[in-house]
Amino acid sequence: MSKDLNIWLDDLLGDIENIQFKRKSSRRVRVDVGSEALPALLELLQGRASYVHLSAISCVDWIEDEEFELVYHVWSYETRSLVSAHTRIPREPGVYLSIYDLYQPAAFFERDIHEMFGVFFEGSPDMEKFILTEWDGPPPMRKEFDSEAFVNQHFEWEQYHPQWLKDLEEEGGGVTTRPEDIRL
Amino acid sequence: MSKLDNIPVRHQPTEAAGRKRTNPLAHVFDELVKFCQSRSMFMLHYCTGCGAIELPPAMTSRFDMERLGIQPMVTPRQADILLITGYVSIKTLKRIILTYEQMQSPKYVIGICSCTVNGGMYWQSYATAKVLKDYLPVDVYIAGCMPRPEAVISGMRELMSDIKSGRAQNWKRYYENYDHYLGNQQKLFGEDWQTPTDIIAEARHYGLMTDRTLGEHTALLEKHQRPLEALEMRLSAREKQKT
Amino acid sequence: MNLSELLIELLLMPLVAFVIGLGMVLMMRKIAARLGRRIGPPLLQPIYDIIKLYGKRTQISHGLIHEIGIIMAVGGYVAAETLLPVPGMNGLADKGGVITLAYVMMIPSLGMALGVGQCANPNGSIGISRALTAMLAYDIPFILVIFGAAYVYGTTNLADIIAIQQQQGVSGWGLMQMPLLALAGMLALPAVMGKQPFEIYIAPAEIATGPMVEMSGKFMGGLFVMQCFQLYTAGVLYTTLFLGGGAYWITFLPKIYAVVAIPMAAAMLFPRYRTEDVIRLMWKWPVLVGLMGLAVAMK
């Protein structure tokens, strides 16, 4: 039965203009859509195409294109297939619309993305700190945030240079290139 | 912690400051208590990180820690050993310090997994504390990115021999160098960091105060500390304590 | 039985009770380990635990009532032991009968309840409310059994009860004369001892060992000592009522350990009962069997 549902979904998505639609497998569909059209698409998928479960919202930081990519993974129990709706929003204002009214779990995904990437979702019920309650620095998962530099600046963790390590290094032993300097 | 001499070295087993020992019999009694402390260690059932998954196999039928007299206990009040297993995130470190201060000494800390030694594979993460030793005195380290139960038990036996020989006195260092530890904690958690346990009063009560217990960091703590005196039973509020 | 002999007995009985109680705690942990295919603790582990707890350098207390609670817990059982006759020592059995003993056994739990109350820890209060509810549950069949025994023997003095049972040898045992009452007593025994299936009030994961949540050092040591006394008192009371008490130590000890071992072995296999299930179980089967036993015994 799910076979013809898939076909029906393909031509449904096919005849919507300016939407890139690519079926990866019988259970995976990727859709690229404009940022202003995404809520309508989700409403359509939820209402008509039985995609009632929002399993995740993930965010990708394209720092070169100055853009965030938001991916909404919605799942249907009847067709047992996943639709990933990709959209791009500009990085600078980093503000987007919340889909809390469609899927209530979105509140937590959006709160997490807000904390990790700084994307502000208007209409989302709760935008406070979610997991990093002790963190007051910049959103850590943005690409311009250099975690290692932060660590070296705030934590004095490598001064542990006991005498036996110094003797080893004088004889030329020890590690020549430090593990963190190795770049593949 | 930049100067090397500031690193507290392993504590020589000095005589217990609080008690003056005169008769030899007291020595025999001390030996018995030390032996019993080594043979009956209560382990706090608190999984701080990923390494805790190695503890159930150490307790169940194959390795059976109860042979060594080690029992898992639920609250810090009843426990002697605090196992810090796996990476130590800043959030968890607050709870670890709270739990450590709620434990009753002689108490021991075992750092399991290499993340407690020098940050391990999460050394680059902004959210983990790298060197556990800065924040509370650690007795035994068990390296390995999750050591097997045999390694955990060998670490326990190492601690048992330390206790029996009297070398495991690190818990005193927390009282004796409280300012050093508090400084590191305040550096991480901010100036207004405070735990409900009144360590300074406890050090004074048990006679473990030294000149290094109080310092600039504890002065900082004094400024904003909430009153922590015990609710003494009193008949009337006439002699109002200084609030 | 002059005064000095009585005083020696009053000192000796609690000590004997403590030592036998340690053996019972060890047996309990060994049985639990063996059922889990583990080797279990070494021989003197309970003593190591208690000496270590009393050897702790720092302890916290939440006030005078917290300390008095622990003192009442240990002291109550020390007093209860003197009411329990053992071979060679009758102690105060004739001064207070089996009803007095049942009430003196309640004092330690009340003392602990007061001590835990002052710790101001919700886990402790929840644990105590469950412990008292469990006491209400198991005390009804327990009292029924005591009534039946006291009525059939015609006396509440435990020393006389032992004497009556020993006149006709094994056939005179309570077990032979009142099998149903003995069965009801055995059904209620695990709850009286507060062990495995009925220890919802110490549920470690749910309410952090309930009443023992704020007990450190010598407070915890006091509760370990109380645990030894608890097992000993339950075992010896059952033996005195139904297994002819002790004429000689050689026959008395195996009886007590058997009485304590049976519910223990059966207990370790059951998951923990919820509080209302403890009440429902205790008020259904032991009370039913007890009433039938009473009907038979009192015809």
Add this chain to the structure above:
Amino acid sequence: MTPLDQLLLLSALTVVVPLFTGNRRITGPLATLLYTGQGLLLLRMAGLGYGSETPVSSAVSLQVLGLELHWRFDALSWFFALITIGAGLLSSWFASGEWAQRYRDSGSSLRLFHAALALNVFTMLVLLASGELLSLFIGWELVSWASFLMMSLGSNTALRYAMRYVTYAFAGAMAVLMGLVLVYTRTGSFEFQAFRDAVPSMDADTVWLLFGLFAAGFGVKMALLPFHLWQAKAYAETPGPGAAFLGAISSRMGLFAMIVVLVQIIGVARLVELPVPFTFLSGRDLLAWVAVFTIIFPTFTALRQHDARRLLAWHGIGQGGYMLLGILIADDLGSAGGLMHVFNHATYQAVLFMSVTAVIHRTGTSDLNKLGGLVARMPLSFLAMLIGIIGLAGLPPMNGFVSKWLVYRALILEGSPLLFLGAVIGTLGTILSVYKLIHNTFLGQLRLEHVDIEEAPSSMLWPMMILSTVVFVTGYFPGLVLDWIASVQAAVGLPVLAHHLGGVHIDKGGLDMIWVVSVLLAGFGVGALVFLSGNRSKRVHQLDNYAGGHFLTADTRYQYSDNFYPGLMHLIGPWYRKSFRWLEGGFVSTVDTVSQLMQGLYRHTHPAFYLLAVVVFALSWVMGGD
């Protein structure tokens, strides 16, 4: 002027004095002094209490319509009078210090309170001194009115509950009056002796009728089961010391009258011969079962209360069941247990009510969910409540245990297991609810607003401490009270209990409280030694607590007090179907409809004629008789 007259005169004086001294501060101490005077006069008649004196009769005797009213004191009335005056003295002492100022400042009249208290004591003494049935009835009515006056002093809700009490009391008095009229038609006089001689000749159903009427009539005041709904609310709403007095002794007057009529005159042996048709029960068993249910149901209702005074009032009803059960067993042990329980209950119930009043005086509320942790600020009140609840629960060091032990021992000797089981269920329910009481008020988290309250004033502490020592001392040496009870048993005609200072010695298992309590205290000493062998412990702040890694702050309220026994309530919750309140409601509505019917009939056609018909019918029915 016999000592009895002097006592009654002084008691009448105590009623009059507060009316003059009025709302001034002197009223309290003066009243307390007068009560001590009454106590001394009572002690002059102490011979009654130790069986060495014949009943002291009053010189006053009235001739009314050819019936002779006279008053006298015997051992039974002396025993009850001792408790009454003791309770009155300590209650008025409690009400004379700071409590009186607060009571007066809150607008209520101190004059009326002290007058009501004195009136209660006076009317109870008159009831206790009654020489024959008519004066018994007069005293009974006076006591009902006096306690109504005391109950109605509180707020207007107290007035509503007092009105409810009066309807119950009035119905009970009517039942007693019918009993009196029936006795008069049978014996021709109201003398106890005449009634006692006539009893053997009465046939079974007249004795059944008399037994029913008197048991129901006096049972209302004692709050036996079907008629117990009024007492809890009425006592809880009475102002503090008044509640302590009423809770301690007022409902025991019903027991006194029941002893006089059922035990002294009709005799329990005669009750045993009264068969209840179609069942193996006898009259005595029926009343014993009512007593056992009176122990169980109110105690488990008390378990659910969340107001401390309401909880204690419900326990007052429950404990009444023990007294009646003990007396109905009618052997030396059981009756001694029942009578001693009257004294014991009076002492620890008064202490508990006073302690709760002290808490209300300081914190303003007695709601168990709004209190907590007061032991740090009110240690002596905590000690008083602790001794009170150990007594109420009946645990060894205190006197409550001795009387319960006597009742249990008698039940075992008599061999009635189900009564024994019911009584034990009641005891266990008491232990659960008293722990809830002391845990929610004194233990647990001290609230922010209670951090700087003070201990109760000394005028409240002294009565509490005296009562606590009485509870402990009579628990340690029960012989003190058992002497009085032996003389009461002799006076009432029950078998006398052979006792010694420590308790009772029976070869088949007696009780020696001196040994048991000393061993217990020695045990506590050993416990203390074992405890002190550990190292020094440090007192920590209330917030330095294990909360699963959470940082506790003072403003979060983590005290566990509401729905204190969820497991138990989960199981027996559905059993509380308010069946008695439904029964009362049903009865009230039937009476309502009948009265409306009569009123309709009565107002429309020839009212005088119907009134005459009813009166004639009533008189003929009563006079008709045999």
